[in-house]
Amino acid sequence: MKARIKFRKYGVMKFIGHLDVMRFFQKAMRRADIPIAFTGGYSPHMIMSFAQPLGVGVTSDGEYLDIELKEPITSEDAVNQLNQVMVEGIDVVSFREIPDDKKCSGMTIVAAAKYQVTLQESFKTSDAIKRIPDLWQEKVVNFMNQPEIVVLKRTKRSEKEMDIKPMIYQMETDKDGIHLFLATGSEQNLKPDLVMETFLNYIGEKPEEVPLHYHRLEVYARKPETPATMLRNQGEKATADIGEQFVSLEELGEVVR
Amino acid sequence: MRKLALNDEILLKIEKPARYIGNEVNSVMKDKEQIDIRFCMCFPDVYEIGMSHLGIQILYDMFNRREDVWCERVYSPWMDLDKIMREENIPLFALESQDPIKDFDFLGITIQYEMCYTNILQVLDLSGIPLFASDRDDSDPIIIGGGPCTYNPEPLAEYFDMFYIGDGETVYDQLLDAYKENKKNGGSRKDYLKKAAEIEGIYVPAFYDVAYKEDGTIASFAPNNSHASKKIQKQMVLDVTNTYYPQKPVVPFIKATQDRVVLEIMRGCIRGCRFCQAGMLYRPTRERDVEVLKQYAYNMLKSTGHEEISLSSLSSSDYTKLKELVTFLIEEFKDEGINISLPSLRIDAFSLDVMSKVQDIRKSSLTFAPEAGSQRMRDVINKGLTEEIILEGAGQAFEGGWNKVKLYFMLGLPSETEEDMKAIPRLADKIARRYYEIPKDERNGKCQITTSTSFFIPKPFTPFQWARMYTNEEYIARAAIVKHEFQEQLNRKSLKYHWHDAETTVLEGVFARGDRRIGKVLLEAYRLGCIYDAWTETFDNEKWMKAFENTGIDIGFYNNRERAEDEIFPWDFIDIGVTKSFLRREWERAMRGEVTPNCRIQCSGCGAAKYKGGVCVESKN
Numbered sequence: 001m002k003a004r005i006k007f008r009k010y011g012v013m014k015f016i017g018h019l020d021v022m023r024f025f026q027k028a029m030r031r032a033d034i035p036i037a038f039t040g041g042y043s044p045h046m047i048m049s050f051a052q053p054l055g056v057g058v059t060s061d062g063e064y065l066d067i068e069l070k071e072p073i074t075s076e077d078a079v080n081q082l083n084q085v086m087v088e089g090i091d092v093v094s095f096r097e098i099p100d101d102k103k104c105s106g107m108t109i110v111a112a113a114k115y116q117v118t119l120q121e122s123f124k125t126s127d128a129i130k131r132i133p134d135l136w137q138e139k140v141v142n143f144m145n146q147p148e149i150v151v152l153k154r155t156k157r158s159e160k161e162m163d164i165k166p167m168i169y170q171m172e173t174d175k176d177g178i179h180l181f182l183a184t185g186s187e188q189n190l191k192p193d194l195v196m197e198t199f200l201n202y203i204g205e206k207p208e209e210v211p212l213h214y215h216r217l218e219v220y221a222r223k224p225e226t227p228a229t230m231l232r233n234q235g236e237k238a239t240a241d242i243g244e245q246f247v248s249l250e251e252l253g254e255v256v257r
Numbered sequence: 258m259r260k261l262a263l264n265d266e267i268l269l270k271i272e273k274p275a276r277y278i279g280n281e282v283n284s285v286m287k288d289k290e291q292i293d294i295r296f297c298m299c300f301p302d303v304y305e306i307g308m309s310h311l312g313i314q315i316l317y318d319m320f321n322r323r324e325d326v327w328c329e330r331v332y333s334p335w336m337d338l339d340k341i342m343r344e345e346n347i348p349l350f351a352l353e354s355q356d357p358i359k360d361f362d363f364l365g366i367t368i369q370y371e372m373c374y375t376n377i378l379q380v381l382d383l384s385g386i387p388l389f390a391s392d393r394d395d396s397d398p399i400i401i402g403g404g405p406c407t408y409n410p411e412p413l414a415e416y417f418d419m420f421y422i423g424d425g426e427t428v429y430d431q432l433l434d435a436y437k438e439n440k441k442n443g444g445s446r447k448d449y450l451k452k453a454a455e456i457e458g459i460y461v462p463a464f465y466d467v468a469y470k471e472d473g474t475i476a477s478f479a480p481n482n483s484h485a486s487k488k489i490q491k492q493m494v495l496d497v498t499n500t501y502y503p504q505k506p507v508v509p510f511i512k513a514t515q516d517r518v519v520l521e522i523m524r525g526c527i528r529g530c531r532f533c534q535a536g537m538l539y540r541p542t543r544e545r546d547v548e549v550l551k552q553y554a555y556n557m558l559k560s561t562g563h564e565e566i567s568l569s570s571l572s573s574s575d576y577t578k579l580k581e582l583v584t585f586l587i588e589e590f591k592d593e594g595i596n597i598s599l600p601s602l603r604i605d606a607f608s609l610d611v612m613s614k615v616q617d618i619r620k621s622s623l624t625f626a627p628e629a630g631s632q633r634m635r636d637v638i639n640k641g642l643t644e645e646i647i648l649e650g651a652g653q654a655f656e657g658g659w660n661k662v663k664l665y666f667m668l669g670l671p672s673e674t675e676e677d678m679k680a681i682p683r684l685a686d687k688i689a690r691r692y693y694e695i696p697k698d699e700r701n702g703k704c705q706i707t708t709s710t711s712f713f714i715p716k717p718f719t720p721f722q723w724a725r726m727y728t729n730e731e732y733i734a735r736a737a738i739v740k741h742e743f744q745e746q747l748n749r750k751s752l753k754y755h756w757h758d759a760e761t762t763v764l765e766g767v768f769a770r771g772d773r774r775i776g777k778v779l780l781e782a783y784r785l786g787c788i789y790d791a792w793t794e795t796f797d798n799e800k801w802m803k804a805f806e807n808t809g810i811d812i813g814f815y816n817n818r819e820r821a822e823d824e825i826f827p828w829d830f831i832d833i834g835v836t837k838s839f840l841r842r843e844w845e846r847a848m849r850g851e852v853t854p855n856c857r858i859q860c861s862g863c864g865a866a867k868y869k870g871g872v873c874v875e876s877k878n
Contacts, residue, residue: 012261015274020510027282027508027562030593042617044594057269085562087280088259124264 001069002100003078004253006093010059013089014126018053024090025065031085034078037068051107051219051249052184055191059126060216062114064249066098066107075256096253109221110185112169112246115192118177120211129213131175139203140173151198164190164198169242171195181242184219220246262350262357263338271337275510276304279330279352282508283560285317286353287327293437296320296328296363297351297398301376302791307332308507309515311569312367312404316425318503326433329353330507331364333376334383336795339788342383349383358384362436364398365421368406368413371768372761372791377416378783388780390418390463395446399436407460408491408538409717411827412771412779414462418450422458422831423492424524426500431456451484458492461485465830467773473814475772475825491538491833495870497524498546502553505560517565517598518557520550522582526571527856527872529863531639531847532628532667534716535571537835540863541871542856547578551585558595565596574603575857583611591615604650609657619701622661623654629670630680636850637672639843644684648691655692660704662688667713668735668756671724672848678735681708682743682752689748707753710739712762716769717828718835720843726766726816732759760798761790766816772827778810836864 009021016024026046029036038044047068054060078095086092121128143149149165167190170181182190192214200207223245261268261278268274289295298317300307307313313330320328329351334342342349348357358364364386366377378388381400387393390400402410403421410420421429432453439449454461464485468476480487494500506518525542526535554566566586573579586597597615602608604623612621627642629635635642651662666681685706692704712732715724727735736756743754767775782804789795805812820826822841829837839862846853853861856872866873 012259012278012280015268015278016510017275020275020512023512024510026564030562030564031282031559038594043596046594056274057265085282087282089280123266126265 001072002066002098003069003073003256004064004066004094004096004098004249005078005082006096006250007063007065008061008091008093009054009063009089011089013087014057014059017056018050021054021063021090022048022050024087028082028085029067032078032081034067034081035069035071035073037070049107051110052113054216055193055214058214058216061093062216062218062248062250064107064219072256078256094250094253095256096250097256098253108186109252110219110249111183111187111222112220113182113184114217114220115180115182116177116215116217117180117192117196118213118215120213123211126213129177132173132177134175136178136203137173140171140178140199143199143202144168144171149198151194164195168195171199218248220248221252223247259355262347262355267338267341271341272335273304273511276332276335277338277352279355281510282562283505284330284353284507285321285328287321289327289354289356291324292327293325293440294327294363294433295356295361296326296365296433297331297358297361298328299331299364299366299380300369301333301366301373301380302789303335304332304509305511305513308509308513310367310369311519311521312425314503314506314519315501316365316429317507318505319426319429319501320433322501323430323433325437327353329361331358331380333379333789336789339379339383348385349380358398359386359396361398363401365401365403366417367404368402368410369404370791371406371765372796374413374768374779375783375787375790377413378780379788381416382783389415391415393418393446397446399446399449405534405538406768408534408831408833409770409826409828410460410462411467411773412768412775414773415776417462418446419453420460420462421492422460422489424494425492426494427492428456428458432459451482454482454485457490460489460831462773467827469774474821475827478825478827478830487830488832489830491831493834493868493870494524495543495868497521497543498549504553504556506557508561508563515567516563517567517596518554518561518563519567519569520554520557521545521569522550522573522576522579523570525871527575528572528641529639529843529853529855529861530628531637531720531843532670532713532716533571534719537718537840537863538833539571540833540835540856540865541868541873542575543871544576544578547582550582551589554586555589558590564594565598566590567598567600570601572603573599573601574605574608580607587611587614604647604654606653609650609654613657618658621659622663622705622707623651623659624663624665625650626665627684628665628667629673629677630666630682630684631677633850634670634673634677634680636852637847638667638670639847639852641852641855644687647684648687651688652691655695655700655704658701660692660701662704662706664688664706664708666708666710668710668739669713669727669732671713671715671721673735675738678738679742681710681739682746682754685743685752685754686746686748689746689751692751693748704751705753706748706751707755708743709755709757710736711757712759714762714766714769717826718831718833718840720840720847722770722826722840723820723822723824723844725819726763728817729759729763732762760801761796763812763816764790764801767810767812770826771815775810775815777808778804781808834863834865834868839863 037047049066051064075095079092082092119130148163150161152159153162167183167188172179180192197207298313317328320326331351350357381388386397400418402417407420435452450461453459464482466481467478470476523544525539527542628640685708689706715721782801785800787800
């Protein structure tokens with residue numbers, strides 16, 4: 001049986017990097033008595049895979065890991081047992097069984113992620129948040145109305161120009177923050193800080209002087225019936241009903257009773 | 258949610274912020290309004306090293322069982338944060354509460370090796386606590402030191418209010434109760450120090466005066482305060498089964514050096530190797546009950562979620578119930594993906610059988626620590642490992658499929674000759690020859706024999722405490738002789754040789770047997786910028802040499818002379834049970850190349866029997 005665990009990461013845990021969060025969960029599985037399955041061989045390891053790594057400093061309401069179980073456990077028991085061995089800053093939100101087929105399992109299905117970006121009083125803390133300037137609302141619209149949004153992408157060997165606009169499925173703003181819906185995963189991947197850096201440059205602000213906090217809200221897979229090509233080159237129409245083309249990773253699983 | 262001492266901007270800029278945020282699994286939070294004593298435990302090195310230390314975990318657990326005490330932790334900030342804290346005047350803080358160390362009642366520092374001494378000054382300095390005990394007042398925490406280096410605390414005497422000599426499990430309750438009592442009665446810092454000095458095992462350096470002879474050796478060492486006693490008794494927990502042991506050790510988020518459950522199976526060692534300080538300090542050998550250990554293993558794996566368990570002791574093969582314990586661990590936990598690691602095992606049929614069950618033979622290597630190359634030299638150091646035993650063990654292992662061997666030796670041992678040095682590569686070669694005796698089609702390619710040498714440092718309370726050391730150049734010359742001889746060996750292509758540099762050896766030598774006067778070299782070195790001396794990337798020998806020059810301290814006086822039989826040592830005021838006359842007898846036997854049997858074969862009357870416990874009473878039970 002395969003299961004998907006959804007968790008939140010916040011507070012001081014934002015300083016714990018992805019690899020250490022993986023180690024944390026390996027140990028947590030043992031502490032919580034989750035009947036997780038192992039690989040064979042001399043140094044057996046847990047069958048466990050994480051979705052999209054979260055950068056250090058970023059908080060999240062939608063982190064995921066998939067595990068394989070050697071015997072079944074109910075969702076309620078698993079969530080309770082895990083939450084008893086968590087630390088402040090990591091909460092397990094759900095535990096769901098996922099089908100074995102490739103369309104639902106494995107973290108290669110990750111296709112998009114939603115972020116909330118807030119403006120901080122200073123770089124020193126993410127606790128004090130400022131209102132987004134009213135002018136930004138219009139600037140975001142203008143930014144997204146550009147025919148293309150070209151950035152310089154640096155790799156080890158070269159610099160190359162790239163249009164990131166097709167990977168920004170949605171960018172909206174209100175007084176609480178900027179909401180981003182971005183292509184994410186192994187096929188196409190756009191990081192929220194690159195979008196914000198490009199936006200700030202566009203509106204004439206220096207990115208290194210604007211303290212921002214990034215919070216991931218959810219991670220999505222593409223709905224099985226939505227082919228990738230449908231998303232591209234559709235302009236505003238695609239943006240309008242974008243939500244219907246994706247499904248959260250959690251929704252692909254079923255509660256075990 | 259706890260407020261962190263460091264802001265986001267700093268934490269996102271430095272390496273591994275997880276070192277400074279606390280919040281680890283099994284770390285203890287308490288309401289500071291509800292407790293009487295705030296104790297901060299410090300390991301003066303980086304977090305990953307400090308978190309791997311069992312002693313702190315034991316004391317952390319023991320203190321936090323008391324409702325009136327909250328024990329927290331602090332480690333040396335790494336170089337990147339050290340710089341920022343100095344620039345921005347951020348005081349050093351404890352991981353749990355994130356409160357400044359200066360607000361605590363106690364700062365307990367475990368002193369595990371000499372090369373952490375500048376980091377002790379760093380911790381005091383960053384905390385805003387005066388470096389000299391004499392400059393502290395009632396607003397400062399009591400600075401207490403413990404651990405192996407406190408068996409000669411004198412180089413650090415001026416920086417500590419007190420030292421706890423011996424096993425931590427015995428008199429801390431008394432010490433804390435006396436503190437509470439003194440606080441209640443409105444007593445001063447000095448009043449408390451007097452009370453503490455009356456507790457067995459507590460050494461308050463300010464209460465002692467040292468006088469020196471013209472030749473620089475000690476003329477007298479005596480208390481200057483009626484509350485202090487002439488001799489400090491080493492503290493000893495006789496029953497290591499019915500005492501404190503942390504069932505829920507703290508689990509770091511980042512990978513610590515020791516990222517596993519550590520099961521201490523016994524304390525002390527029966528062997529009596531003459532260079533080994535731990536072998537003398539922790540006499541008599543005391544074993545933990547095997548049934549209790551099984552329960553501990555289970556509890557600790559469950560509470561931490563670690564995927565590995567390691568046995569800890571000075572010589573695991575001497576634990577009488579080793580077979581039973583190891584078999585239990587394998588049967589109980591192997592199928593749950595738990596690794597079992599067994600350091601310090603003698604290589605024999607049993608250990609090879611166990612190792613073949615718990616590790617991948619193709620990847621793992623065997624370790625031998627003959628410590629000396631020639632039989633003569635091994636007799637001098639009383640290392641009861643013979644060439645026959647080594648070749649027999651290696652042979653069995655080679656036939657079992659292993660092809661990697663690691664060998665550890667010391668250079669610069671007392672009475673060492675060029676022949677003794679050359680015996681090291683020759684022994685390595687004999688092991689390789691043993692491997693190539695196996696028919697080609699039955700062996701697993703080439704063998705790999707890796708030899709490492711370190712330089713011998715005479716330690717207090719060992720039979721070699723009278724021995725001389727050598728200069729940096731002399732050590733390197735000795736390593737060169739060994740290296741050259743390696744090139745002469747038949748199987749040189751299968752042999753690898755590594756040696757440690759000698760610069761830190763010289764410094765360790767000075768601090769291991771130094772007196773109070775060398776405290777000022779330490780301070781001068783720190784002022785010149787020395788810190789993290791145990792780390793090759795930060796160690797700066799030139800600054801150290803400059804510190805010796807500036808303070809006029811002569812390294813040769815401490816290192817390069819054989820001490821006279823009647824010399825008063827800085828550590829003579831400590832009574833570890835093992836007597837100076839026994840150590841002298843052992844020194845003389847060493848010089849004659851006579852071996853001394855281990856504690857189980859025959860009692861040699863070392864003096865530890867006065868504790869009336871452990872191996873000294875084993876056969877009489």
